Amino acid sequence: MADAGGPKRNPTWSRDELILALDLYVRHRDRPPGKTSREIEELSRELNVLGETLGHRHFEKYRNVNGTYMKLMNFRRLDPAYTSGGRVGLTRGGGGEEAVWNEFAADADRLHRVAKAIRENFRAGDVHPELQQLGADDTIEAQEGQLVTRLHRHRERSGKLVQRKKAQFCARHGRLFCEACRFEAEEVYGERSSGVIECHHIQPVHTLRTGLVTRLDDLALICANCHRAVHAQSPWLGMEELRALVFRNE
Ligand SMILES: [Zn+2]
Ligand SMILES: [Zn+2]
Numbered sequence: 232m233a234d235a236g237g238p239k240r241n242p243t244w245s246r247d248e249l250i251l252a253l254d255l256y257v258r259h260r261d262r263p264p265g266k267t268s269r270e271i272e273e274l275s276r277e278l279n280v281l282g283e284t285l286g287h288r289h290f291e292k293y294r295n296v297n298g299t300y301m302k303l304m305n306f307r308r309l310d311p312a313y314t315s316g317g318r319v320g321l322t323r324g325g326g327g328e329e330a331v332w333n334e335f336a337a338d339a340d341r342l343h344r345v346a347k348a349i350r351e352n353f354r355a356g357d358v359h360p361e362l363q364q365l366g367a368d369d370t371i372e373a374q375e376g377q378l379v380t381r382l383h384r385h386r387e388r389s390g391k392l393v394q395r396k397k398a399q400f401c402a403r404h405g406r407l408f409c410e411a412c413r414f415e416a417e418e419v420y421g422e423r424s425s426g427v428i429e430c431h432h433i434q435p436v437h438t439l440r441t442g443l444v445t446r447l448d449d450l451a452l453i454c455a456n457c458h459r460a461v462h463a464q465s466p467w468l469g470m471e472e473l474r475a476l477v478f479r480n481e
Contacts, residue, residue: 241289241290241294241298242287243327244327245285245376245377246331247349247376247377247378248278249328249331250331250335250346250349250375250376251274251349252302252306253306253328253335253346254346255303256303260310260312263303264303266296267296271303272296275296275298275299277350279293281349281378282294284352284353284378302328305328306328306332309332310332310336334374348436349378349379351440352382352440370462371462371463371464371465371467375436379437380436382436382439382441383432383436383439386432386439386445386449387430393430393450396430396447396450399447407425407452409457410452411451411454411457411473411474412453414456428452429454429458430452431450431451431453431458431461432449433449433451433469436467460473460476
């Protein structure tokens with residue numbers, strides 16, 4: 232057998248990458264761009280920049296024109312407009328395509344928005360190097376992919392911003408408590424735990440852009456348990472959904 236699975240294999244396609252590929256597919260659904268087209272070449276180049284931004288280890292043929300074109304053809308097997316004529320498309324491909332297809336293919340507008348958000352973030356080129364390491368915690372990746380997930384985590388962990396948010400909240404309410412479940416660390420653990428609370432960025436992840444300033448109103452203070460619950464499912468819970476969950480038995 233060849234060295235399948237060996238160290239020279241490129242990583243499987245991430246959601247971000249699949250979203251960009253599906254976006255191109257959907258835009259040219261009737262007639263997908265050919266292998267030597269400008270569109271495929273452009274996408275291949277973008278995928279290489281994205282891979283670098285995310286710190287993916289990659290190899291010589293990483294998302295080359297051929298692989299990029301094949302991925303578009305993989306989407307065909309899921310497209311009823313194509314398969315209804317009895318055609319089957321390329322049958323091999325990862326399971327990731329199907330998930331991305333099911334989530335985005337029927338809503339081209341949302342697909343474009345999300346693809347645009349991903350694109351603008353790595354094109355900006357000033358993605359914080361810390362982003363390359365972030366994301367190894369138990370956060371479930373946002374539907375919009377790794378890049379915006381890391382951007383979200385990066386923003387809500389910005390030390391200075393968190394301090395300012397806590398100060399503002401204290402000035403308004405006189406104490407810190409979870410905006411979802413109302414848990415107050417000081418009450419339970421005593422005075423020395425009074426500052427124990429986390430920030431959660433409440434703006435939709437597809438609106439995040441590198442270089443955009445985070446406003447204090449973009450953040451909510453929530454306890455670690457609530458924050459974990461928000462990010463432990465896909466799609467992430469909104470604040471209202473979180474509150475509804477916490478108080479469902481009342
Ligand atoms: Zn809470
Ligand atoms: Zn969060």
